[in-house]
Amino acid sequence: MIRFSSNQFRQFEVAKRKGFYDALRRDLRAFMAKTDPSLSEDRVDTRITQAFQTCADNGFRTEKQITRLCYILVTFPRDYPVRAKYVWIDKMIKANASADVRLDRITASIKAGASST
Amino acid sequence: MTDVIEIQKGDTLTHIARDRGTSVDHLATTNGISNPDLIYAGDPLVVPSRPVGPAAMSTAPAQPVGPSTPDTGAPAVPTAETAPQTPETPAQPEAPAPGAPPAAQEGVEEGEKAAEEKSDEEPGNVVCNCPADNIDDGKPPIVRAGGDENVDVIYAEGDANAEAAGALGHVDAQAEVGAVRMEHAGTFGDNPVGGSHNLDVATAGAKFEGGIVNGAGLQAQADANAIKQSGSVFLGSDENNPLAEAGGEYALGSAEAKANALLGNDGTRRGVALGGGLQAAAAKGDVSGEINIPIPFTDWTIGGRAKVGGSAGAVGLGGNVQALQDLDTGRFHLGAAGEAALLLGLGLDIDLSIGPAYTDRDRPGG
Secondary structure: OOEHHHHHHHHHHHHHHHHHHHHHHHHHHHHHHHHOOOOOHHHHHHHHHHHHHHHHHHHOHHHHHHHHHHHOOOOOOOOHHOOOOOHHHHHHHOOOHHHHHHHHHHHHHHHHHHOOO | OEEEEEEOOOOOOOHHHHHOOOHHHHHHHHOOOOOOOOOOOOOOEEEEEOOOOOHHHHOOOOOOOOOOOOOOOOOOOOOOOOOOOOOOOOOOOOOOOOOOOOOOHOOOOOHHHHHOOOOOOOOOOOOOOOOOHHEEEEOOOEEEEEOOOOEEEEEEEEEEEEEOOOEEEEEEEEEEEEEEEEEEEEEEEOOOOEEEEEEEEEEEEEEEEEEEEEEEEEEEEEEEEEEEEEEEEOOOOOOOOOEEEEEEEEEEEEEEEEEEEEEEOOOOOEEEEEEEEEEEEEEEEEEEEEEEEEEOOOOOEEEEEEEEEEEEEEEEEEEEEEEEEEOOOEEEEEEEEEEEEEEEEEEEEEEEEEEEEEOOOOOOOO
């Protein structure tokens, strides 16, 4: 029987968490370089960090949920919660529903917006 | 233009759609609502802005929401009588979608594609494909002011277990307080050479184990140290099972009491053991050596460990003999230890063992 100490598990968890966020940050940087090349590296990293924090603050916990929301949030300006034009997404992020339901609503809203333009 | 409203108790998508001059389908699509009959009070809902009247229309940008009536040009606001009730009624013009940056649509698509390769677990969650009881929480609960994986600063820990183990049971209790406790061990890079370092400053601890299964056993130990420090170097790539290790330890202002008894199986050990001792020392030190020889084609090792020590400003007497199997590690041990001190003291501790390789650096006394 293989036994794992709690210390070994903590190390696995720390390494896995760091690996996930490092990889996602790299992917988001590449994505933003494509979609908004005018943004400075500092601003890119600020938006990514803000997106990570928004996920953590609002119950987007799984790798899939964090990935989906971050890719959306980094396309919004940093002050989107106070811009009348974008306040809807802030309200949807904070709505009283499961993370998956909120993500589906946000996604549907953006797709509907794209299809009507 | 769009608004974000909060769904109120008693609202239905049909009512809201009528009020805003759009369709239930469009509201559902725009807001990602899969079941239009199921909405929740308090949720935000993106809706078209209310249609404006003729006076306002003269200054506001034309943004038709409902079909215009031919005589006034004002958008027709559907009423309860005229509003579409079902998707089969003529489609309403699309309400403007909420504002989003141009790249947001790409973000949705790229995010969904990237998420396919991601897990449904939290990033830090290691998926353990094994029973939960295989996760051995080797450390008791601890409260501390600071530290990291290997260091505890101003700490207190305590643990008490009463676990069923066969016919009667087993108890286990331990408590420790201290200013600093640190443990480090590892190899130097990828080289088959490593070292360890332990330091305790102003620590005091007590441990007790007891069990009655097909036999009876007792282990008790209490110690306190103003400063205790040890270090070692070893050969081998596994810090838990070094091929050869040599080390030394010193302690200043130490006191220790030990008791050990075993006959039969107490739930954690099986064999015989008898020992006890008391010692207080202003200063003491020892040197130790250990070898672990892997047995080919098995995960077992043959191990030998010896420690020789001396003390000054000391008083104490103790001894221990044991021949037992540690049921936690599966290893068989044969050991003896003795110490005597009156101002100056000497001590010797020997342990020979065979069994599955160690999974940590803890070693039983001889």
